[in-house]
Amino acid sequence: MKIYDTKTAPTPRRVRIFLAEKQIPMDYVQVDLAAGENLSDEMRAKNPMAKVPILELDDGTCISESVAICRYFELLHPEPPLMGTSALEQAQTEMWQRQTEFGLFMQVGFCFQHTSGYFKDRMKPVPEFGEEAGKNAMAFMKILDRRLADSEFIAGESFSIADITALCAIDFARVVKIRIDEEQTHLKRWHKAVSARSSVSGTL
Amino acid sequence: MKIYDTKTAPTPRRVRIFLAEKQIPMDYVQVDLAAGENLSDEMRAKNPMAKVPILELDDGTCISESVAICRYFELLHPEPPLMGTSALEQAQTEMWQRQTEFGLFMQVGFCFQHTSGYFKDRMKPVPEFGEEAGKNAMAFMKILDRRLADSEFIAGESFSIADITALCAIDFARVVKIRIDEEQTHLKRWHKAVSARSSVSGTL
Numbered sequence: 001m002k003i004y005d006t007k008t009a010p011t012p013r014r015v016r017i018f019l020a021e022k023q024i025p026m027d028y029v030q031v032d033l034a035a036g037e038n039l040s041d042e043m044r045a046k047n048p049m050a051k052v053p054i055l056e057l058d059d060g061t062c063i064s065e066s067v068a069i070c071r072y073f074e075l076l077h078p079e080p081p082l083m084g085t086s087a088l089e090q091a092q093t094e095m096w097q098r099q100t101e102f103g104l105f106m107q108v109g110f111c112f113q114h115t116s117g118y119f120k121d122r123m124k125p126v127p128e129f130g131e132e133a134g135k136n137a138m139a140f141m142k143i144l145d146r147r148l149a150d151s152e153f154i155a156g157e158s159f160s161i162a163d164i165t166a167l168c169a170i171d172f173a174r175v176v177k178i179r180i181d182e183e184q185t186h187l188k189r190w191h192k193a194v195s196a197r198s199s200v201s202g203t204l
Numbered sequence: 205m206k207i208y209d210t211k212t213a214p215t216p217r218r219v220r221i222f223l224a225e226k227q228i229p230m231d232y233v234q235v236d237l238a239a240g241e242n243l244s245d246e247m248r249a250k251n252p253m254a255k256v257p258i259l260e261l262d263d264g265t266c267i268s269e270s271v272a273i274c275r276y277f278e279l280l281h282p283e284p285p286l287m288g289t290s291a292l293e294q295a296q297t298e299m300w301q302r303q304t305e306f307g308l309f310m311q312v313g314f315c316f317q318h319t320s321g322y323f324k325d326r327m328k329p330v331p332e333f334g335e336e337a338g339k340n341a342m343a344f345m346k347i348l349d350r351r352l353a354d355s356e357f358i359a360g361e362s363f364s365i366a367d368i369t370a371l372c373a374i375d376f377a378r379v380v381k382i383r384i385d386e387e388q389t390h391l392k393r394w395h396k397a398v399s400a401r402s403s404v405s406g407t408l
Binding site for chain 2: 048049061063064065067068069071072075076087088090091092094095098099103114123124126128129132143146147
């Protein structure tokens with residue numbers, strides 16, 4: 001079993017932290033996105049979307065999409081739970097994971113791709129849209145700050161996949177000069193606490 | 205228990221089809237998105253993202269995000285399974301659901317929002333980005349056509365949430381004049397089959 005990974009990219013980092021939380025050892029194979037290694041026929045056969053991470057099982061079956069890979073390990077290794085346990089908790093964790101993904105993680109990614117032109121050999125950057133995405137990301141950080149005034153972690157009282165998504169988004173946001181505002185004290189408290197987890201500091 | 209819904213919008217339609225497949229009766233409350241009813245303080249208290257659908261339980265607990273609502277009912281009413289059963293099936297279904305959501309459903313949504321200016325009172329449309337999103341949607345339909353050459357449904361041999369996401373995206377795509385190409389015979393075969401399901405024809 002192995003995972004095609006890119007150390008510097010925020011999406012595969014989510015899976016690395018998830019597996020570190022569960023103490024699941026993994027063989028990581030580095031893919032050079034800047035050089036376009038993910039665009040080869042061989043990689044497209046593993047994932048037609050030509051993205052990492054990709055989990056490849058010993059029989060060659062491939063699962064892509066970070067959250068789908070996390071789901072696979074959550075089901076096989078339920079402890080510690082990172083996607084909730086009761087039906088309500090699982091739904092609420094998925095809700096926060098998705099809102100954080102669409103409201104923050106993707107917006108930061110759009111801002112990076114459309115304002116930096118980093119992938120301009122394979123997509124058409126629209127800087128005006130990238131700037132709007134950056135504003136959306138900052139607006140969502142306000143929502144998160146309010147949420148974290150009432151809750152230790154994003155989805156509730158325990159660390160979950162929603163925290164992983166938010167952490168990877170916020171850490172990557174530095175490349176587009178988006179940072180937690182000094183006034184966002186709850187978000188700062190949370191960021192300091194989650195950054196200190198060994199699963200996080202060990203996967204930087 | 206009730207769901208805040210908008211009959212004409214593609215996102216809440218996903219939940220209506222999901223619940224119809226499981227034959228779960230539901231009380232739907234219509235929210236007028238065009239008039240901005242979703243932007244009220246009352247609705248933001250239920251979902252800070254100010255979007256529908258929102259599931260409100262009898263004790264007032266709210267769950268938003270269509271896939272999170274579907275997860276809740278999948279866990280409470282597992283039959284028929286729409287998110288896979290084994291760990292591998294669940295992961296593969298989630299992979300296809302997400303790829304279809306990001307590659308098609310969201311792209312169609314972006315194309316609509318950014319080229320029509322429908323929500324220009326609450327976001328800044330960037331038409332150039334909307335046009336790119338439309339091209340992305342059409343590129344993903346080619347991937348889906350190839351997938352459906354080998355598979356009866358998108359995630360495998362049974363109907364799943366991935367089919368619901370794709371169907372709602374493709375049906376909504378008519379508003380931006382994106383349709384299945386005549387040459388995409390597998391996608392056409394699939395679209396005809398899923399459109400004939402009573403869960404689908406009854407929730408139009």
